[in-house]
Amino acid sequence: MIRFGHIIISIAFFLIVCGAASGVERFPPPDFESGYELPSPTTPHPRRNIYEYIDAVVLLAALGLASYLGLKKRSRRAIFVLMVFSLIYFGFWRKGCVCPIGAIQNLTLSLFDREYAVPIVVAVFFLLPLVFTLFFGRTFCAAVCPFGAVQDLVLLRPVAVPNWLESGLRLFAYAYLGVAILLAATGSAFIICRYDPFISFFRLSGSLNIFILGACFLLVGVFIGRPYCRFVCPYGVILRQLSRLSKWHVGITPDDCIKCRLCEDSCPFGAIRVPTAEWPARDYDKSKKLLALLILLLPILILACAWAVSTGGDLMSRTHATVRLADRINLEESGKVKETTDASAAFRATGKEVKELYAEASNIQAEIKTGSWLLGGFLGLVIAIKLIGHSVRRTRTDYEADRAACLACGRCFEYCPRERVRLKETKQTVGDGE
């Protein structure tokens, strides 16, 4: 025991000493040193295209393997190993880019901007996980997504989040998806990439704010399983809906549920649904009335949310560089500020007329305003559907994984006695075969 601890301490100490030992650094000579010839600047070569295709092939292979390991092999350990590989390859090696989550924006912009062509690899990265989800559930989240992997690794003391709370918190992901699509469609900003919380870890650089954001997610992730995936990830919103329709899906038990209740608390992501009891007649009647009311209120809720969000259209438009520039020029022209910024000085150097800039900014504002109506309508619809969903009485007889919420991580497998029986039988079959 002690020896093992000492080894760990020694390794850590060794790393520190090594770090300090190479403290003497080379540095370029002063620029006025006589006789020194500055090396000619070189431009790093762009990454070869072939590597992008290799990435796509690796993604395809990882998705296939994850699906096989989850649905056929039912091995949590193998899924874990694949997850670590994905973290290293797609996270640290490929620096977290391209990722399907950010690709939402590229695809959106390409739909709305004819001049923007989305690279084929980006499209592949966006579509492949969706196709696999449609067939096998969220195996991408289980073992391929580096964002999920890094959060999964730090999960040490899982604390269950009540379903009702999770349902409320998940609204944020829908709003994030809507805003990200709106801003990408108008060419304003790629906010998913800008506020990517883990990118600074993967790249070992980035702003302090984003680093702190990522650290907070990881710190929370020690207790709450994959907080980014469950409450923020915009791609997860799409995967959830497709996973509901998936042809095959990871199940807790390999065959029939015996309702032993052993898996009840095994999922750190709150994705196991328990069998329902018969509803009390009084509550059932009340629920029916509430359901009818909510369905009637649906269009009103959509319109109210659309109007409400549209009031924020002008503020959202400030994420667009042209609107920000027009805003700055407006301040300068009205004498509220005297100094120019790099952007406003560059604009003035173009000789473009201010009124042209204002007209351009006005058009963008109008586009975002229209988009914010649609965004509000979408959010209203989501809220209405959630309220209706919580008023619909479902009957469930077995313990089963929620198709939308289940991340196919395979943690629940080992809790199921039927799974243990299956493993034993498989072992025996292999032994008999030998």
Next chain:
Amino acid sequence: MKPRVAESPAPGRNGDSVDVGTANQWYQAALRSAVVAAVFSLIVVVLLIVNYLQINQCTSLTVRAERLELLKLKILDRPDDKQLLLQIRKLDLKIRQDRIQRHNFSYKGSFLLIGGLAVFVISAKVAAAFKKKLPEPQALPDRQSEQVREAIRARWAVTVGLAALGAVVLFFATRPVIDFGEQPPQKQVWPRFRGPGGLGISASTNVPANWNGGTGEGILWKSKVPLPGHNSPVVWGDRVFLSGADANERQVYCFDALSGNLLWTGNVPNLAPAGAEPVKPGADTGFAAPTMVTDGRRVYAIFATGDIGCFDFYAGTVWARNLGPPDSAYGYASSLAMYRDLLLIQYDQGAVEDEKSKLIAVNAFLGHTVWETKRPVPNSWASPIVIEVAGQHQIITCADPWVIAYDPNGEELWRAKCVGGDIAPSPIYAGGLIFAIEPYTRLVAIRPDGRGDVTKTHIAWSIEEAIPDICSPVSNGELIFLLTTDGLLGCYKVTDGTKLWEEDLREDFFASPTILGNRLYLLSQKGVMFIIEVGTEYKELARSELGEDCHASPAFADGRIYIRGLKNLYCIGRKNQ
């Protein structure tokens, strides 16, 4: 919610339990490793943060860098000072060492942090595996009431989400909204010779009509201008710019529009090529006859020597250059114009056969020539204007014998052979017509929608009586006014040149007239401002004396008049404005 589980020995590879004592030893080792790794990671994080703050916010690094810049400036004056050179080298070395070491610390520290966190996660997971608890389901809760409670709470949670959305909306609603669809705030500016567009029309109509330079009535301030010049003031916001020059110096002055204080003086160096003949302009023209131009960020001045200077609003020289000494009979006097980022210079000189005249477009931001177009004209003193016709911009120039329009790329659009002599009055654009003047001889109205030589096709009309030789015309689009040097003021219809009235003001005039609403302002050489009603009949509204001779056209901005006398700059306005 803590899972209801019972503690159990850790499972072995095959799912069987391992020996309790051994398991405990491994658990302890993993736990201690996790603690050590956590402490190590924490230390690295703290060091990285400290390093980050030192890189980004440490003042000592900035101070050192500033000190180095100062020393580098000193070495320019003392290039042979070995001690200073050594000092610079040492400081430079120190700064480089610091910066590079800190960046390397960050880079390597990141790896250490990842390593520490990896050890922590692995150790913690191993320790957790040894403390893994078997599921121990409790007694079944009341499913019915649990379900109902769960549904109610879920609906409330979604409603709270809706309320959060409402709160965000409230936040948005309190933020100011910018409406770019509205006209941008129109500053009261007078950016070039004869104001916006060079047309002699001011949007600032609340200008006083009565003042007296002798008693000081209506004079807000009066400031001495150090060097002479006949150029007009240009105004942008709270700044008034003038230039002045003599044979030795060329200066740009910036006055505070509120107090009249001279804020700064910018010197334009003599950049004429070595061995060039010194320029000797006529005494009536002087070295600083061309009026400056400003784009609101920078101000540009040209002098009779061909020197141009560009300054920012805070006295900083942005660039300066020399176009070559102009060959001008009376001295170079064409004022500057601007089109977007182009500074337009009508550089007419010599005789036609010298082929020295050209229109030059200079990049206002950097000072280099963007294009230049040769012009088949001799020296002239008129200033170019930029107009917009059917969505296309045209640069209109006037010199013997051509009125020529160019597009913003310097390509000629059309030309009309209709003027001659020493052209000083600048062209104007009003009522869809270009008006050009041949001194003492004729006023020509030209339709600007032609191409090529339009002499025979696009001259709408011309008149040949009481024609100015120095003052430019002015028009409100319906009436056009001509003012001769000896004070004959004529009013004509824009549409066909019909004379409506003529009045002899019995004063000499060098300054060009300006229209403010329904009032025409005429500044005589003796400093008397005639204010005439713009109408089909002559009517004098007021007459005010400055008490100092004036050659330059006045500037009108923000309810004030800025008049340059021969020695002083005057600001006329109401005190409460």
